[in-house]
Amino acid sequence: MAAAAAEQQQFYLLLGNLLSPDNVVRKQAEETYENIPGRSKITFLLQAIRNTTAAEEARQMAAVLLRRLLSSAFDEVYPALPSDVQTAIKSELLMIIQMETQSSMRKKICDIAAELARNLIDEDGNNQWPEGSSSESPVCSPAMLWVKWLQILHPGFQKKFHEKVIAALLQTMEDQGNQRVQAHAAAALINFTEDCPKSLLIPYLDNLVKHLHSIMVLKLQELIQKGTKLVLEQVVTSIASVADTAEEKFVPYYDLFMPSLKHIVENAVQKELRLLRGKTIECISLIGLAVGKEKFMQDASDVMQLLLKTQTDFNDMEDDDPQISYMISAWARMCKILGKEFQQYLPVVMGPLMKTASIKPEVALLDTQDMENMSDDDGWEFVNLGDQQSFGIKTAGLEEKSTACQMLVCYAKELKEGFVEYTEQVVKLMVPLLKFYFHDGVRVAAAESMPLLLECARVRGPEYLTQMWHFMCDALIKAIGTEPDSDVLSEIMHSFAKCIEVMGDGCLNNEHFEELGGILKAKLEEHFKNQELRQVKRQDEDYDEQVEESLQDEDDNDVYILTKVSDILHSIFSSYKEKVLPWFEQLLPLIVNLICPQRPWPDRQWGLCIFDDIVEHCSPASFKYAEYFISPMLQYVCDNSPEVRQAAAYGLGVMAQFGGDNYRPFCTDALPLLVRVIQAPEAKTKENVNATENCISAVGKIMKFKPDCVNVEEVLPHWLSWLPLHEDKEEAVQTFSYLCDLIESNHPIVLGPNNTNLPKIFSIIAEGEMHEAIKHEDPCAKRLANVVRQVQTSGGLWTECIAQLSPEQQAAIQELLNSA
Template sequence: MSLLPPEVHTALSQLLRSLSTPDNAVRSQAEDQLNNDWVQNRPDVLLMGLAEQIGGAEDTLTRAFSSVLFRRIATKTRKDPATGEAKEIFLSLPSEQRIAIREKLVTCLTTETVTDVRKKIGDAVAEAARQYTDNGDQWPELLAILFQASQSPEAGLRETAFRIFTTTPGIIEKQHQDAVISVFSKGFKDDNIAVRISAMEAFAAMFRSIPKKAQPKFFSLMGDVLNILPPLKESNESEELSSAFLALIELAEISPKMFKGSFTDLVKFSISVIADKELSDQVRQNSLELMATFADYAPKMCQKEPNFAQEMVTQCLSLMTDVGADDDDAEEWNASEDLEPEENDLNHIAGEQCMDRLANKLGGQAILQPAFSWIPRMMSSTAWRDRHAALMAVSAISEGCRDLMVGELDQVLALVVPALQDPHPRVRYAGCNALGQMSTDFAGTMQEKYHAIVLNNIIPVLSCPEPRVQSHAAAALVNFCEEAERSILEPYLGDLLSRLLDLLRSPKRYLQEQALSTIATIADSAETAFGQYYANLMPLLLDVLKQEQGKEYRLLRAKAMECATLIALAVGKEKMGQDALNLVQILGNIQQNITDADDPQSQYLLHCWGRMCRVLNRDFVPYLPGVMPPLLAVAAAKADIQLLDDEDQIEQVEQDEGWELVPLKGKIIGIKTSALEDKNTAIELITIYAQILEEAFEPYVLETMEKIAVPGLAFFFHDPVRVSAAKLIPQLLNSYKKAHGQSPAFAEMWNKVAEKIIEVLSAEPTVDTLAEMYQCFYESVEVIGRNSLTPQHMQAFIDSAKSTLEDYQMRVKQRLEEQAELEEGDEENLDYEYAIEDDQNLLSDMNKAFHTIFKNQGTSFLPAWQQLIQFYDNFITSQDPTQRQWALCIMDDVLEFCSEESWTYKDHIMQPLAAGLQDPNAANRQAAAYGVGVAAQKGGVAWSDFVAACIPSLFQVTQHPQNRTEEHVFATENASASIAKILHYNASKVQGAQEVVANWIETLPITFDEEAAPYAYSFIAQLIDQQNPAVFAKADRVFGFIVEALDAQTLQGQTATRVAQSAKSLVAATGLNAESILAGVSPENQERIRKFFQ
């Protein structure tokens, strides 16, 4: 029985027919009517009408279309008439209307007989259920209806029940877990294949939605799940088996632990699927993906499985030989102009990618032996596909096996290098690929130790007959050269560049483009050594850029721009002469003639202008009026976001490059990431201009600050944009200050900017980006200088810092709880390590912010600062050394910048500093030692008893068993400098000062810490000038310690000169053998050190 009058259904039926018509004009008019009349004015009538059409329409198409339309309309957003809040349309209806509609939908679901329509009704039901679940509301009878449907005699209804569970797993509540286990158990054993697969998919979706603690209750079902697989393989049901593997992949990502008891059998079965060439490529690749997923998420479990690595490597290598079908002589491959075809679904690509993941996750210990049990044999095979696969395997595993392979590079190169002369072009290509990858993965070692082997063998390949191989050799040289020092490349430049010039004359455009990229990289690495080849190359590049050419040559011109500007950066303005200005004018002409949004020259130009700014420095200023408008337009771009309503739209956007699809409350949001990346690049370049040009950039500061930098701090669509905006703001402030000084306009601008930065300190949701915001804040305060913050600013900052610290404490608590729940043998969680690292960086940048405020505000910051005293006290006694260090450093700032007022906080400082000197963590001993030193230097008489009492502990710090190792040396040197500060600034309470001085001399030298050294050595100079007997008694050692500091350059400038003068007088007064000590200085530093004593 219909709840709506007949005339409504008549109108709605007509609307549905019009919406389904192929006539564009009629359909467009119907869509206007749908949106402007039905959706806007009577959505309740529309949704009920559609629900009744689903149940009452005679023809199948109308029922199916009504189901699809119901789902689409239900998810649209409108203002709730009752509250004014934006809600999805179904959820915005009054409760009684929603109940009536959902009852209609459920009736339709259970009575529909056509499979395809039933699936669409199920999607509509799932959408309504999702809205209830997301809103925290209940639809209590739905679960019972679905449980009942899952036991229906009708297989299609059973499948639909599981499909709804898959779409909306949140409807399954804790109290129904036993019933759920029973339903899934029956589903896994269902006679119908489609039902079994749907049950697997629903099970995986449910696992993603339930808490980790609830997962073990369902582990007992794994036997039933895995029993689904073998019959599918036996009956060659590739499509269904492929879907089953996808469900298992999802389960393996969520809870690999649940497979523990059956892992051996699953590995054996999966390997048999990968090896079965009778099955489809897709199912074999999905089986491979399942095993790779275990390597990603449960590497320990894979390492413990005896045959896992050997079997997987064997199957990967087998798949990797499945290349070049029907193109044995590679004629078709070599003729192809498409260097990056869409072939990610090919077996050999799947094999390569899996090898890479296995090596990275399981490591060399697991992968090297099985890989190299095959690679040498395959390299000596007569079949080119075997040799090709072996070389691509070397490329795939070198990053993950780096630590073990780096010591065996002689043997690896002995296998790889001969491939550059292989009779088959694809093997030579693979040889270039391996050398290129190894040049990156073994960067440093390959360039320094093996440059002759690599370059003498790969440079001749640039002249081989096949363009594809030539291009890949040039690409491999990019990898090698970008990690090479100038001195290594210099002997090869002549031969290398002459062959690359030959490639520029090739008729193959892709080869010309690659040659330009390689030349650009060589110029970047060779720097001034490139100068002698400048005259041959730059005129050629300028000619290319001057020529008017068709669209197909746009990328070539872009590469030529890149190459020319990198050469400019390498050789410098003087070498270029008039060419520098010519190049800038050519770039300007190119920019003016760009009309198409997809022209690759636009993106390349952004970077080219940045390079020319570096080359020309202030001479670049006249070109800013041409450069800045398009750059500002890109930097100010808004986010391109689309709400994708139907599957056709989603499919279209999926095919377009540069888009990211984000699921959000049952909808799909499309974000054009390529535009966001361009926006980020533009902001980075503006930062470079402001940094280099300083006050000359002032005309653009206000517009950039207002329209780009400040809004960019809250650009939540793209984290990198926020980071770049944070880095830009201090540079803009610096430009404006350099131009105007501390003017009223500058103060007004800073006041607004400061408020915005402090505001985002509370709003920023991402920990690593929040650290960048604190950095933006302290760098900005540093630019503004003393008294840059009002009391309101400081209070707002403390409020934000309090919020940050509370969030941090919650994250720490949550991590500790998660760690406590781990069982023996559980996998290491890399996300856990990254989260700790992000928080450590955040605390570090917060510390710098406090330091900078104290430095510029002094005691005026104390009233706001002391509101966080409970955090400092908690952190200082924490088991976490990072928290202790954070608190110690802040106390150091109070001592350093608040002078005698620091004594007010003695109860929060003394004990932590004393304990810090005994801290097992070297960084904390360093912080504590520094604090004692500044207390002596800045704290006044009030601190004299305390600092004198710390001397024995400071000596202990310097006597640590590993006092001169990298980890401990800064603690040692800070303790030494602090003793010197106590003896110099606050010695009134030091007992036996002369003995302390004698012992202190033995804590030298200070050759690492440039901040600590001047205090210690100035005190040494003072002792020499006072003819202190302790210094004269150890004259040789004192002079040697001074020479060591000068050699290490921890002593510089006037301090170094003054200390050296005192050292000369020590030599004159004691007759010590200075020559023998100076003779111990390294030959390259002899002249510099001796000048101090002339």
């Protein structure tokens, strides 16, 4: 007995040393810990966790180590234990959860139980620890974590286990004897439905809704009688989550819930019910979004009044009032539902929203001693700056700030010119936030807002618009040069490109161009350097699958940035045309490098896209660069990668459409290559269809714009047999308008002798309509409808054409006539 106690004492000492700031002491402790056998480790760790008289740090450390052991070495350690020891460990864990009083420690122990529960579910979803997840058991506390873990580890989790899980969670939610267990089951249901595909949820919808409604009614009565609210809070969120996933399928249940939810918002006004009220506001707005404007309009005005009433008390709310963030998100959803009708509420909504979006975080520079005195519970996060110094930031309010900024983006997007009154104050807030390095979401929202704010401001005329653009332009370019996070960087680059498209020719001055040129050059050089570094790492002795996975992630990030370089160049070429070519020449060698045969396919794809833009927007001046791209473009039309084929085919199409006479011989060379791709056996498979459709479109453009380069009479019948295009909507419009040209000019080959080809043309038009290849507002749709109407007037021919169509095709023709 004494020996065991002494060993345990040694173990406490070891835990203390694992936390030591002294590197030597800590390293020795880590080595000693690693050498302890697995069974002894589990015993010592459990005893340390259970011992409430031990130092808090040691208990926390023991909990972290035990969870790590179960997650990383479960298969080596646990199955080798005798079954009675396994049983003892499970019982011990359940007991500790019940006894633990300290909340952060209790959560850590729940995490351990969840980890064990996760490992004890076999491939078929059979639970080998049923008492650990029964509704009587306190380990239902980790139910939510357990569901989340399974979702992460089994991507097909919902598909495999949905029936069992939904049944178990609903049963547990009805355990009236235990509020906490009910609440956890409801929370687990939220986790489950959030990621559950709609198709899987629908069969259970009736049953789910019935249970949720009866529990809500029961808990509402409990709230009135006893003031208990924990389960009701979770149930309200479960309802919101189910509605969010079910979307329009929730319409039949709308009237079942809305009166009770409105009742809660109206009456739950006490301070302790703020969270419940916030969650109910969220639930109402999510249900509104799910069922759509038509169904929601019966309550929209009531709900707006309730929100407005809450809003009026907003100024009296404390900064940490949980209703604030729920209100802000609910307003944005109401804006999506009501559209332009929401504009009238802006004066009420914008004040608190701007206040929240303007939160300034508390920051401090501290020495290590001060930092240790400030506990994590105070909501501070620290970055070690070396030399015994740390930079601290109080994270409270940062999420709310980010949400508020996202909501401003939402208003600008939904309301457009209706938001113009607020563009000035919002742009003054957002531009400095491009440098708000405390929160990525805030910087993303700031970037996203820029082109949208310009769209809103356009209604005030060019002078106002230009002033606003001048206010944001420098900051955007600088942010592209300095942003450290690649996800945020891609958003900033994308927004900058959109801004140039809004502003057009003349929006950048010489200094802007100079700075931008330097930045884009650096991005492309970095792209090539990173590729080389990854190749070096692949030769390293530590190289394995895991390393390859992270190299792939880096590669994906780099390619994504490359797509944004292409976006920016696209917007510059389309705005400035050939005037910008002298500036572009500093980047030319790098773009030529992208399309070298040895480069990976995304490099070649995006390099070609940049040359496509030059041909499309700078022709015929583009021909001076033809020596760099013509030969690769012709070669890559038959490339193994469909993405590269598509970029090359598009380039050959615009070469015919916009290129001058110098491009004629290459149009002749291109035709047989394009036909080869179109007629390949796999041409119409999912991965190939977009490239193939671009080839078909390019053949059409060569016949239309450079007819003397090919034998149109010979090619036309083939081209007609390849129509219509379904996938690439832009190219579909190009091909249909050429088809209209040919029909309207009564082209004999297209119409056939005595109009015998008309039924075939009708089926092409019908198929295009069925695949929504052309929007009804597009002028081309009107031209197609006119072709049909002309035939309609000649009785016999019309009957013959319609007779050869399937019922679906006939319906599509009718739809076209009705709407275009």
